[in-house]
Amino acid sequence: MKKPSERLSKNNETGDCQVRDALLIIGGKWKNMIMHALTIQPYLRFNQLKVNIPDISQKMLTQQLRELERDGLVNRKAYAEIPPRVEYSVTKLGLTLTPVYQVINQWQLLHMSEVIKSREDFDDSKS
Amino acid sequence: MKKPSERLSKNNETGDCQVRDALLIIGGKWKNMIMHALTIQPYLRFNQLKVNIPDISQKMLTQQLRELERDGLVNRKAYAEIPPRVEYSVTKLGLTLTPVYQVINQWQLLHMSEVIKSREDFDDSKS
DNA sequence: CGGCATCCAACTAGATACTG
DNA sequence: CAGTATCTAGTTGGATGCCG
Numbered sequence: 001m002k003k004p005s006e007r008l009s010k011n012n013e014t015g016d017c018q019v020r021d022a023l024l025i026i027g028g029k030w031k032n033m034i035m036h037a038l039t040i041q042p043y044l045r046f047n048q049l050k051v052n053i054p055d056i057s058q059k060m061l062t063q064q065l066r067e068l069e070r071d072g073l074v075n076r077k078a079y080a081e082i083p084p085r086v087e088y089s090v091t092k093l094g095l096t097l098t099p100v101y102q103v104i105n106q107w108q109l110l111h112m113s114e115v116i117k118s119r120e121d122f123d124d125s126k127s
Numbered sequence: 128m129k130k131p132s133e134r135l136s137k138n139n140e141t142g143d144c145q146v147r148d149a150l151l152i153i154g155g156k157w158k159n160m161i162m163h164a165l166t167i168q169p170y171l172r173f174n175q176l177k178v179n180i181p182d183i184s185q186k187m188l189t190q191q192l193r194e195l196e197r198d199g200l201v202n203r204k205a206y207a208e209i210p211p212r213v214e215y216s217v218t219k220l221g222l223t224l225t226p227v228y229q230v231i232n233q234w235q236l237l238h239m240s241e242v243i244k245s246r247e248d249f250d251d252s253k254s
Numbered sequence: 255c256g257g258c259a260t261c262c263a264a265c266t267a268g269a270t271a272c273t274g
Numbered sequence: 275c276a277g278t279a280t281c282t283a284g285t286t287g288g289a290t291g292c293c294g
Contacts, residue, residue: 019159019228022235025242027154029287032146046256057288062257072245083255084294093241096234101146103230107223108149114220115152118199156267173276184268189277210275211274258293266285273278 022100025071030056030064032101038074038090039098046086073097149227152198157183157191159228165201165217166225173213200224 026032030053037052038044044052050061065088068074073094079085153159157180164179165171171179177188192215195201200221206212 017160018235018239019163019231020156021239022231023150023154023159026231026234027150029147032150033144036146058257059289060287063287070246070249071242072249073242078256081255082294084257086256093238093245096238100230100234103227104146104149104153107153107227108145111220111223112145112148115198115200118220119197122197122199185277186269187267190267205276208275209274211277213276256294259291261288261290263288264286266283268283269281271278271280274276 025073026097026100028064030060031068032104034061034064034068035073035090035094035097035101038088039095043087043089046088049088068094152200153224153227155191157187158195159231161188161191161195162200162217162221162224162228165215166222170214170216173215176215195221 026035033053033056034049037049041048041052046061046065049065050056050058053061065074065076069076072091075089075091077087077089079087153162160180160183161176164176168175168179173188173192176192177183177185180188192201192203196203199218202216202218204214204216206214
């Protein structure tokens with residue numbers, strides 16, 4: 001039996017920093033909303049996405065789309081037209097995220113009320 | 128048939144901002160590692176946690192534990208001793224996160240190599 | 255239309271010092 | 275031992291203006 005400090009001192013070899021890696025790819029404030037919009041409606045132009053995602057700025061939408069494209073989750077197709085047209089779609093790899101987001105979504109549906117209640121109790125106990 | 132702008136303009140009513148809510152609770156750089164450590168080893172003292180989680184600062188560990196406690200995911204038990212002893216454990220609600228983290232972990236295991244490859248291709252194509 | 259570049263405010267997180 | 279407090283560097287994100 002190893003000591004705890006030996007057993008877990010290199011967590012990225014125990015298979016749990018992988019969660020962190022994954023969250024860097026799929027997490028953040030906007031990515032799930034972009035992926036969701038593109039999953040429901042497979043082809044969307046830049047401004048259609050912008051309308052679908054409340055409160056996102058142009059800069060953030062561009063930036064997040066670029067990251068998703070770089071990671072192979074989203075496809076970007078630019079048409080050489082005037083005015084320019086760019087269509088975004090989910091890739092095959094991007095589709096593999098659907099069940100992941102579903103599980104997260106499901107957890108929230110089932111347990112958010114408990115979290116809220118716990119927060120209230122906690123804050124009350126501190127005042 | 129509603130227009131896209133009507134159908135999705137209020138995403139937090141369509142059930143997808145819930146993912147964002149959940150990620151605020153379970154995401155971040157440290158929370159999954161804290162939860163993982165406490166799930167593997169059900170009772171850990173502050174400094175044991177600190178040893179188990181590489182590179183976390185005392186400040187971050189305190190702060191994240193406080194948030195997890197407030198959200199009802201982690202239990203904090205302080206013993207009135209000298210020197211002080213504080214034991215942390217996962218609550219019942221916290222345990223419901225295990226499958227969520229597992230799905231995220233599994234996605235990383237299955238698809239991270241594709242993401243890496245996509246990044247290399249993308250970066251190459253830009254140089 | 256779909257960006258990119260720049261500036262700036264706000265938040266985050268690390269280092270350090272101190273405490274019951 | 276298990277924190278709290280403070281300071282500061284770095285990062286994030288919004289606003290604005292310009293461009294092919």
